[in-house]
Amino acid sequence: MSKPTVGIFGLTGCAGDQLVILNCEDRLLDIVALIDIRDFLMASSENDDACPLDIALVEGAVLSRRDADKLRAIRQRSKILVALGTCAVWGGVAAMDRGTDRARLLEEVYGERGLEYDSSPAQALHELVKVDLNITGCPVEKEHFIAAVAALLNGDTPLYPEYPVCTECRMRENNCLLIERGELCCGPITAGGCEARCPELRVPCAGCRGPAGDANVPSLMAMLEQKGFDRQQLAARLRTFAPDGVAQ
Numbered sequence: 390m391s392k393p394t395v396g397i398f399g400l401t402g403c404a405g406d407q408l409v410i411l412n413c414e415d416r417l418l419d420i421v422a423l424i425d426i427r428d429f430l431m432a433s434s435e436n437d438d439a440c441p442l443d444i445a446l447v448e449g450a451v452l453s454r455r456d457a458d459k460l461r462a463i464r465q466r467s468k469i470l471v472a473l474g475t476c477a478v479w480g481g482v483a484a485m486d487r488g489t490d491r492a493r494l495l496e497e498v499y500g501e502r503g504l505e506y507d508s509s510p511a512q513a514l515h516e517l518v519k520v521d522l523n524i525t526g527c528p529v530e531k532e533h534f535i536a537a538v539a540a541l542l543n544g545d546t547p548l549y550p551e552y553p554v555c556t557e558c559r560m561r562e563n564n565c566l567l568i569e570r571g572e573l574c575c576g577p578i579t580a581g582g583c584e585a586r587c588p589e590l591r592v593p594c595a596g597c598r599g600p601a602g603d604a605n606v607p608s609l610m611a612m613l614e615q616k617g618f619d620r621q622q623l624a625a626r627l628r629t630f631a632p633d634g635v636a637q
């Protein structure tokens with residue numbers, strides 16, 4: 390039986406998720422033995438950029454007509470399209486400027502000719518095309534990528550945590566930064582799966598994995614207000630990674 394054909398692509402982003410794949414090190418050879426990677430510009434200069442793909446993994450947000458055209462072409466040639474990382478799933482860091490005057494931004498950064506650049510407000514992949522699977526994270530967790538490959542090869546859909554970072558933080562028996570130290574920690578409404586990496590180091594969660602499936606924003610807001618924070622402060626913190634409206 391022939392191996393499934395796979396393409397790995399980057400739109401506008403930092404390439405961190407593609408690096409996670411390359412950093413699978415000891416597992417990489419096993420993965421390559423099971424799949425036929427046909428198009429992965431970051432790893433190879435010899436690619437087939439037109440062949441049909443069983444699975445396409447796409448990192449980054451859409452920030453230009455070029456990105457949008459590339460994404461639509463990937464969608465057309467792929468049976469399964471996976472959004473890889475917070476930028477692809479939610480818009481991520483590039484979407485921080487949503488709601489600002491884009492023309493003024495372009496002029497400030499690029500000068501008078503800024504408006505001529507092929508540049509548009511950041512969009513997550515699902516805002517343009519059908520996405521079959523989301524793997525969030527900034528960057529994604531290596532184990533989540535490997536689990537996705539294993540599940541898709543078996544015809545299954547991988548399951549990722551629906552619970553928030555707090556669940557993992559409490560399982561690791563950390564003292565709560567929010568309740569005990571009064572720090573603005575986004576753990577209660579951020580998707581788990583990172584093993585509470587930041588609170589484990591006594592750094593408040595900045596929400597880099599995007600909103601948890603069952604995020605209880607009103608409950609967090611009530612607790613934050615008790616601690617002297619307001620809605621604007623939470624919205625400003627969450628705007629770095631999550632879509633507008635999570636804290637509204």
Ligand code: SF4
Nearest residue numbers: 555558565566574576
């Ligand atoms: S430190 Fe943050 S992530 Fe950990 S339990 Fe408290 S609010 Fe949740």
Ligand code: SF4
Nearest residue numbers: 583587594595596597
């Ligand atoms: S604790 Fe929060 S900011 Fe840190 S890696 Fe996890 S989701 Fe991202």
